[in-house]
Amino acid sequence: MHFGHIGLYNLCVYGVYMHEKYLWVVNIALVVVIVIVVLHLSGITFPSVGKVRALVDGEEPMCGVQYNSVFSPVDMSVCCRGASQQLSCNHKSEIVFGVRYDYICSTGHGDVAVYLLNAKAHNECSTLVRMP
Amino acid sequence: MSSGKFKLKFVEKVFIVLAVSLLFFASVDIAKAQGKLISTNGEIIVRSGVIDLDDLSVEQKVAQMIVVAGEDYHVEAWKKLGVGGIHMYARGSAKEFKSSIDSFQEGKAVPYFVSVDLEGCLNPLAAFYQSVPVSQIRTPGDAFQKGLDDGRELSGLGFTLNYAPVVDLDDTIWGCRAFMGTVETKEILAQSYILGLQDTGIIATAKHYPGQALVISDPHKFLVSADITEDDVAPYEYLFRKGDVKAVMVTHVIGSGAVNSHGVPAVADPEVIASIRSQFDGLIITDEIMMLGLKNYYSSTDELYLAVFKAGSDVVLNFNNDPYEIEMMISVVSSAVRSGEVDINRVDSSVTRILEAKGFTVQQ
Incomplete structure (x- = not known):
């Protein structure tokens, strides 16, 4: 077993050689990654997947609270705060008053209120708070 | 083997420099995270249960007034940062809560303050209680x-503060958070709940x-404007008169009528807070200030922080998940305290109430 050649193939390991032109490609990729890391370090972050999806999604954010089969819509401010405190959000579609909700967030079983969010609302909340 | 054979080509030198740089920046980024x-x-x-306020820096005082989200990481x-409290979200078991709270309190x-919203139909402990x-x-x-x-369950897990009871008269959204009945019934039920909870x-x-x-x-709207009636505030006045409840939470509603917040969210209006203070000597706590409505009301978060601290609440809830944002909040408010924009005597009074609520004797 050898751990690398010398000269042209200095950076090879276990006999897997990297040609000079491929190494340039790797170097360019490294530069890109370093730029991203440095930007992140300086506080400039790229939008999360949730934010991008929320931006491109033309749907209206819809959120509501259900307790004992009674459903009430809530504004996004209340929704995101409440939903973020739940134990889990299950991806499960439910139609309430003609509106499709894609996530059901709750703290567990029993006599508790649950939060219903459509995908747009869930994505919007994900950009603001940690969602379960 | 001749030494010349170890000579690296230019592309290889670039690779090594880049790899080392990436390793360095990634390590710093992880440390930051x-x-x-x-x-x-x-x-x-703390000396024998006594804290001298003169021993505290302005940053320590401001930090004590902040409750943050209690995420394990x-x-x-x-x-x-020395923040005053952590707020816990739902967990899957009592053991999870206990070990998390223990790790926060260690040392x-x-x-x-370890806080929670256990209000009945909003129950972060629902997986086991x-x-x-x-x-x-x-x-x-x-x-x-x-x-x-509720109190026995919470104290057994290590909690110290529950954001309950809800004494709003109308609960048309959830229908299960506030006591039912007339204003008088709600007042008596809330007072009884408070006595039971605080007994533990x-x-x-x-x-x-x-x-x-x-x-x-x-x-589609984020801030509610409401005409507040005498009945709306009656439960608070009743509880303040009784003198048992130890904390009150102020919300972001823009009030008019019986409580006028002068066009700004109630939590940011000094007159609203002063009015509570004139009747109540316990902890005045803000609702979570990162809620969209309040956040969008101000042009910057710095402006929001200053407005809330200047208004006069003792405890400010900020569940922003970024510790650097909380560090910024402490820094912005501390600078305002040093410049006199936020009254240091007001901050000292709040910190005294907080530390006394935690069981310490405070000297000035």
């Missing part, structure tokens, strides 16, 4: 018992002053 780059405000000095960051000379919804409580005895049961050592919080926080609102 773990809160290792957060400044340390230092632990408050921020244990180190919150300890460094703390001044423990955190079934709490009776307040809407099903009809008698003072049942309300007292519910307070005792848990601080109760009457919320959401001045009321109208649980009404159906336009999903």
